Amino acid sequence: MPRYSQADILLLIVNGPDKGDWAPTSGFEGWSEDKSDFVCYWEGIDCDSLTESTVEAIFIPNKNVTGFIPSELGLLKSLRKVSMPGNYFRGPIPPELASLPNLEELNLSSNRLVGPLPIFSSSKLRKLELQENQLTGTIDEKFGRRHNLIQELNLAQNYISGSLPRSIGEMKKLDSLSLSRNQMTGAIPKELEQLHNIRFIYLDKNHFVGTIPAGLADLPNLEYLWIQDNMFSGTLPAAFSDVPKLTDFYIDGNKLTGNIPEAICQKGLNQDFSGESGNTDSMDCDDLACGVGSKSDDGIGPCTLCPSGQTAPYIGWDKECIDTDEIALLDTIYKKTSEGGWTETWNLDDLHCHLPGVTCDDLGHVAEINVKGFGLIGTIPEEIGFFKYLKKLDVSDNLLSGYLPSDLRFAPLEKLDVSGNKLKGVVPLMLCMKPGINDNGVSSSGDNCHHIACPIGYYNPAGSIGDKHKCSPCLGGGGDYLGSKSCGQSFGWGVVSSGRAFGIFLGFFLLTIVVVVVVQYIAKKVKNRKKSSDTLEFERVSDAEIS
Numbered sequence: 001m002p003r004y005s006q007a008d009i010l011l012l013i014v015n016g017p018d019k020g021d022w023a024p025t026s027g028f029e030g031w032s033e034d035k036s037d038f039v040c041y042w043e044g045i046d047c048d049s050l051t052e053s054t055v056e057a058i059f060i061p062n063k064n065v066t067g068f069i070p071s072e073l074g075l076l077k078s079l080r081k082v083s084m085p086g087n088y089f090r091g092p093i094p095p096e097l098a099s100l101p102n103l104e105e106l107n108l109s110s111n112r113l114v115g116p117l118p119i120f121s122s123s124k125l126r127k128l129e130l131q132e133n134q135l136t137g138t139i140d141e142k143f144g145r146r147h148n149l150i151q152e153l154n155l156a157q158n159y160i161s162g163s164l165p166r167s168i169g170e171m172k173k174l175d176s177l178s179l180s181r182n183q184m185t186g187a188i189p190k191e192l193e194q195l196h197n198i199r200f201i202y203l204d205k206n207h208f209v210g211t212i213p214a215g216l217a218d219l220p221n222l223e224y225l226w227i228q229d230n231m232f233s234g235t236l237p238a239a240f241s242d243v244p245k246l247t248d249f250y251i252d253g254n255k256l257t258g259n260i261p262e263a264i265c266q267k268g269l270n271q272d273f274s275g276e277s278g279n280t281d282s283m284d285c286d287d288l289a290c291g292v293g294s295k296s297d298d299g300i301g302p303c304t305l306c307p308s309g310q311t312a313p314y315i316g317w318d319k320e321c322i323d324t325d326e327i328a329l330l331d332t333i334y335k336k337t338s339e340g341g342w343t344e345t346w347n348l349d350d351l352h353c354h355l356p357g358v359t360c361d362d363l364g365h366v367a368e369i370n371v372k373g374f375g376l377i378g379t380i381p382e383e384i385g386f387f388k389y390l391k392k393l394d395v396s397d398n399l400l401s402g403y404l405p406s407d408l409r410f411a412p413l414e415k416l417d418v419s420g421n422k423l424k425g426v427v428p429l430m431l432c433m434k435p436g437i438n439d440n441g442v443s444s445s446g447d448n449c450h451h452i453a454c455p456i457g458y459y460n461p462a463g464s465i466g467d468k469h470k471c472s473p474c475l476g477g478g479g480d481y482l483g484s485k486s487c488g489q490s491f492g493w494g495v496v497s498s499g500r501a502f503g504i505f506l507g508f509f510l511l512t513i514v515v516v517v518v519v520q521y522i523a524k525k526v527k528n529r530k531k532s533s534d535t536l537e538f539e540r541v542s543d544a545e546i547s
Contacts, residue, residue, distance in 0.1 A: 007033065007037075007039045009072045009076060013058075014028060028044070030043055054078045056079060059083045061083060064088060068089065068090060074099055076100075078102060082107070092113065092115030092118075098121065099121045108130055109132050110133075116135070119140050125149065128147075143168070144171045149173055150171050151174060152174075159183055161183045163189075175199055181206075182206050186425075187210030187211075188203070188208060196220060199224070200224045202224070204230070209403075209406070210232065211233060212232050212236065217240045217242060218239075223247055224249075231403065234256065234429075236258070251315065252298065252300055253316055256315040264288065265288060270288060286302065288300070289315045292317075293311065299318035306321035310324065343373065344374050353366075369393050372398075380408075380418065383407075385409065389412065394416075397421075399421065400423060404425065404452070404482060409428075419463020419485055421481065421482075421483065431452055432448045433448065463485050
């Protein structure tokens, strides 16, 4: 590796080979090779106060810098602060940068960074701002243990997945947590309730499930709690009316049932949105979220009651009211899942009880829907949960993706099969708690959620536990979806393991090479024989002419 001076490394940020036609303009006073001996006087560079010779901080905000972040920054072991937001950096965050041992603040927000969220080495990290990029991956399970001094964590507007690690409870100094607009799943860990210094929690627009922990109402300094547009279920804990400093509390766009406690409605929350600043007498529950049976475009007042025969089943409903007529529900299911064409089509002009896979009871109510292997594509429609007499639902062995809707708990289901699809996330808690479904609460075999579907990373020939089989872990990898029937991957000809799939691919690849080599060899031999034959014929003709 070539030896770099501090100036050489810093100049790679603005003059690297990947910068194209971009060149630094304003905001880079002193940045040149001619002034490499005065790097500590360059604009945006701070050095140590003792010797004034070692670079400790880089500040380059909103300078339209392009290209990749140079990995050579990892050579500046004394770096404590790196702030380069609002630029056009692309590519991954270099692991060399993430490995800096003394890093206290890193701000790379509002760039075009991709790749997985790296593991940061510094135990001194206090601020990590990576919002508004395109980062993927999960938050490492030991993140909170390694970074227990962190005060601000902002990963909003990325593609972070997975659950919030329990180690977050060790970040006792955390003031602000922002994970908005990601793809995170799972329940809120109870350890979040231990962060007594936290003021701002933004978890909105993810796929979090479970109930809202009442223990969050015990956080004495909590001011903002944004949990809208997730899949939280259950009821809203009345204890939030006692949070002394709470001013912003957004809960719309979830799957919360029941009523909003009146004490919370009278607390004067969300005034920055409602425009009722300081006037708590005029506040009503619609300022927090529309009540069950009403809706609005954003789930917050002014709200409109649903027409007769339709429903808005949750607090803060921001969609069209659901038509609960059975034919309308069947039509919705078909339209939402038939993009690729079902193997058995539904014609809603026919009697609905005669549709393929539909069975009605003696009174003509839909009691069973079995569309196993019909070629359904899309997500499982939440409307299925509003069949009032549905006892059996089988949507197994299709191409359904997305998340398992907790709405299914409203139907009087006794049997449910969602196996053999591409579902992600976890089984919603309220569905796990539903008694009677797949012998839930009757059988003593295993976790209640496993009665609905085996979790990701596990499998069962039936996709859920029964009397004969439990959900077994995929020790060699696989089981990538809820309700996996094996640890393999499904191809057109069936299910094969990951290792076997690679073996098949490698076999075909080697066979192709052998065939190509053999064909080339035969072609060469034929060509040589033809050439030899032509030469021999020429020689014969020549001999004849001579004689």
